[in-house]
Amino acid sequence: MEALLYLIPIALFLGATGLAAFVWALRSGQFEDLDGAAHRILFDDDDPLPDPAKGAGEAEEPVKTAKKNGK
Numbered sequence: 267m268e269a270l271l272y273l274i275p276i277a278l279f280l281g282a283t284g285l286a287a288f289v290w291a292l293r294s295g296q297f298e299d300l301d302g303a304a305h306r307i308l309f310d311d312d313d314p315l316p317d318p319a320k321g322a323g324e325a326e327e328p329v330k331t332a333k334k335n336g337k
């Protein structure tokens with residue numbers, strides 16, 4: 267029973283630490299772009315990412331890349 271005097275505060279401290287880390291991650295925007303990492307793996311590393319604000323310029327990037335690679 268004496269062990270509970272130590273284990274309960276330690277468990278509460280670890281739980282509060284986990285909750286604080288979750289709230290920090292939520293406020294810092296860690297969960298805003300859940301699909302971005304899955305889509306970035308499909309792009310080549312040499313190609314710049316398309317600018318979503320640009321919109322119409324996305325079609326020109328693959329042509330430039332194909333010419334650069336000799337295709």
